[in-house]
Amino acid sequence: MSTFVQLLINAVQIGAIYVLFSLGLTLIFGVMRIINFAHGEFFSLTALLISVQVGWLTSQVGLPPWADYLLAFAVALVVLLIISVLVFRFGFAHYLGDMTSGFILSLGLVLIMQGGMLELFGGYPRSVPALVEGSITVLGGAISLQKLLICALALAATGAILFMVMRTPLGVSLRAVAEDQEAAMLQGIRYRRIALYGFLIGSALAALAGGLIAPLAVILPSMGGEFLIKAFMIVIIGGLGSIPGAILASFLLAAIESFGSFYVDLPTATIGMFVLVAVVLVLRPQGLLGRVVR
Amino acid sequence: MSSDNLSRLAVAVGITLAAYCLLAPTDFVVQVILWMALAAVIAAAMRFVMLIGEFNMATGAFYGIGAYTAGYIATSLDWPLLLTIPVAGVVAGLVALALGYATMRTSGAYFMLISFAFAEIMRLFYVESDFLGGNNGILGILVPAWIEPYYPAFVVIVCMMLIVALAVVERSHLGKIFTAIHNNEQVVRSVGINVLAMRVTCLVIASIVLGIAGSLYAYVASVISPGDFTFMLSVFALAYVKLGGDKHPVGPVLGAALLTLVAQYLLGFGAYDQLFYGIVIVMAMLALPNGLLGRLAQLRLVKPLAAALHSPGGRDA
Numbered sequence: 189m190s191t192f193v194q195l196l197i198n199a200v201q202i203g204a205i206y207v208l209f210s211l212g213l214t215l216i217f218g219v220m221r222i223i224n225f226a227h228g229e230f231f232s233l234t235a236l237l238i239s240v241q242v243g244w245l246t247s248q249v250g251l252p253p254w255a256d257y258l259l260a261f262a263v264a265l266v267v268l269l270i271i272s273v274l275v276f277r278f279g280f281a282h283y284l285g286d287m288t289s290g291f292i293l294s295l296g297l298v299l300i301m302q303g304g305m306l307e308l309f310g311g312y313p314r315s316v317p318a319l320v321e322g323s324i325t326v327l328g329g330a331i332s333l334q335k336l337l338i339c340a341l342a343l344a345a346t347g348a349i350l351f352m353v354m355r356t357p358l359g360v361s362l363r364a365v366a367e368d369q370e371a372a373m374l375q376g377i378r379y380r381r382i383a384l385y386g387f388l389i390g391s392a393l394a395a396l397a398g399g400l401i402a403p404l405a406v407i408l409p410s411m412g413g414e415f416l417i418k419a420f421m422i423v424i425i426g427g428l429g430s431i432p433g434a435i436l437a438s439f440l441l442a443a444i445e446s447f448g449s450f451y452v453d454l455p456t457a458t459i460g461m462f463v464l465v466a467v468v469l470v471l472r473p474q475g476l477l478g479r480v481v482r
Numbered sequence: 483m484s485s486d487n488l489s490r491l492a493v494a495v496g497i498t499l500a501a502y503c504l505l506a507p508t509d510f511v512v513q514v515i516l517w518m519a520l521a522a523v524i525a526a527a528m529r530f531v532m533l534i535g536e537f538n539m540a541t542g543a544f545y546g547i548g549a550y551t552a553g554y555i556a557t558s559l560d561w562p563l564l565l566t567i568p569v570a571g572v573v574a575g576l577v578a579l580a581l582g583y584a585t586m587r588t589s590g591a592y593f594m595l596i597s598f599a600f601a602e603i604m605r606l607f608y609v610e611s612d613f614l615g616g617n618n619g620i621l622g623i624l625v626p627a628w629i630e631p632y633y634p635a636f637v638v639i640v641c642m643m644l645i646v647a648l649a650v651v652e653r654s655h656l657g658k659i660f661t662a663i664h665n666n667e668q669v670v671r672s673v674g675i676n677v678l679a680m681r682v683t684c685l686v687i688a689s690i691v692l693g694i695a696g697s698l699y700a701y702v703a704s705v706i707s708p709g710d711f712t713f714m715l716s717v718f719a720l721a722y723v724k725l726g727g728d729k730h731p732v733g734p735v736l737g738a739a740l741l742t743l744v745a746q747y748l749l750g751f752g753a754y755d756q757l758f759y760g761i762v763i764v765m766a767m768l769a770l771p772n773g774l775l776g777r778l779a780q781l782r783l784v785k786p787l788a789a790a791l792h793s794p795g796g797r798d799a
Contacts (some may be wrong), residue, residue, distance in 0.1 A: 194533075217591070221589050222593065223595065225598075269585065279764070279768075282768075287591060288535075288537075288766060289596065291537065291591075292720060292724060292763060292766060293763075293767050294769055295717050295720060295763060296721075296760045296761070296762075296763030296764035296767065297758070297760065297764070298717070299717060299756045299757065299759050299760025299763065300756075300757055300760035300761060300764065301760075302756050302760075303754065303755070303758075304757065304759060306756070307754075307757070389623035409698030414602075416598075417598065417599050417602045420596070420598055420599050421599055422593040423595065424592060424595055424596060424599075428591060428592070454608045455609065455610045456610065458603070458606055459603055459606055459607065459610075460600060462600070462603045465596065465599065466581075466584040466585065466596075467584075469584055469585050469587065469588070469592065470583075470584050471589070473587040473588040473592070474588060
């Protein structure tokens with residue numbers, strides 16, 4: 189029982205990060221019809237920036253660990269948003285709605301960012317010290333406070349994004365553009381501006397996921413790739429552009445990962461996920477909750 | 483066979499390089515020629531699947547399947563080289579058949595995503611498989627003594643034949659169906675053609691070619707490991723295609739040759755390599771929408787070239 193609870197809590201924690209990451213990917217696709225392959229690089233760059241800054245702050249300024257972390261997080265987020273605006277303005281803005289070109293451009297961006305990160309930060313693993321110490325016991329399963337905190341933050345962020353998409357004027361514009369761009373423009377929605385906001389929110393979500401994973405993971409320039417592959421499987425299972433689909437599939441894959449890596453091992457669990465994806469594609473090509481995108 | 487001056491020129495250059503490899507089978511230039519030839523095949527196979535409008539991010543993975551198949555049966559089963567090469571092609575083709583039938587039902591972005599994931603899954607599979615050497619890969623894939631002096635020339639010739647074969651298929655009736663699927667799938671469906679079967683066929687043909695090329699690579703490198711065949715290989719292939727131009731079969735060959743040369747003589751390996759290829763892709767996207775060939779055709783330097791590019795699939799001679 190205690191093992192089961194522990195694995196379940198673990199699955200929720202992994203799933204919460206997957207939700208943030210894949211929501212960003214699916215949001216960008218919905219608004220711009222572009223698959224941003226550099227999404228994973230935005231994610232790893234955030235984690236790297238936080239780890240470098242926290243290291244510097246700890247040695248130079250005597251703040252508590254959580255304050256160091258928050259400060260570093262804020263700076264990293266600003267850097268990422270500046271990069272996103274530049275990438276949009278000089279790249280994606282010219283290829284809105286053009287899936288092929290946008291995809292190729294984002295691959296170029298992947299290589300540039302990968303090369304840049306290796307050059308700036310080196311290829312060796314880094315880490316961020318724990319924010320909070322200690323652990324609590326829930327139903328016989330021990331869980332560290334740190335994981336609980338990060339999980340809560342990720343779920344709160346997901347809730348905020350859902351509220352934004354469902355209940356605010358910006359969210360309505362985003363959904364309108366995703367549903368039918370021309371009809372949305374006829375209603376007076378400024379497509380390019382909404383596309384920029386969609387891209388910034390999507391990139392911020394990648395950065396948020398990267399920032400939240402930083403205290404838990406081994407931080408490497410290549411770490412985004414693993415998440416990108418999981419996120420691709422998530423959007424295929426959930427349906428491209430579908431927000432509920434992405435949330436459902438995130439927790440499904442996280443459960444496979446959590447239980448699979450305990451009872452078998454992680455690579456086998458990942459191969460199992462891929463088989464599941466293939467089966468979904470055969471039975472429901474548009475994903476569990478997706479619509480056929482033409 | 484219909485052809486144009488550009489294709490003839492490319493074939494002539496290929497034969498010249500093969501002859502050079504016969505004369506000097508061991509110097510460094512020959513090594514570079516081999517990498518160029520193999521890169522050209524990967525790029526041509528990438529472009530071939532682009533005919534149906536799909537990006538095969540598993541291009542590098544199928545090349546890897548060929549290399550691993552050849553490596554395994556050459557070292558563990560001791561089969562002769564002339565048998566391992568076709569078997570590698572067949573195995574890659576069969577895997578493509580299974581993957582294609584499972585994933586080619588939808589158009590749009592799904593195949594791109596799933597093929598990207600597939601490349602990573604293959605890497606995990608190699609790492610997990612002890613009989614394939616796990617993390618260390620397969621060592622000691624040696625060219626038999628009887629063919630060793632001729633092997634570089636053999637590789638160049640086979641690579642050229644593979645690229646020519648893809649170009650011939652592209653200009654055949656089948657190739658026209660592929661292009662039609664890209665242009666308007668509904669019309670193709672309306673005349674009673676099974677679109678799914680055609681899309682899978684396209685992927686299988688490209689994968690057989692990649693499998694054969696991968697097996698050639700296994701003997702060239704003599705050591706293969708899981709990290710050699712990640713999606714990065716597919717990204718490089720895309721860079722070759724975009725730089726050379728995707729309107730003509732010679733485009734990817736030109737791009738592959740140029741980028742391989744630059745990478746060999748100007749750069750070491752590592753971070754700068756990725757940066758360089760990334761910048762090439764972005765620049766080609768923004769400044770050369772039809773690649774170098776398209777740019778050359780625009781300059782009217784080569785009249786026949788423009789003619790060859792304006793009718794997709796070249797002129798019928």
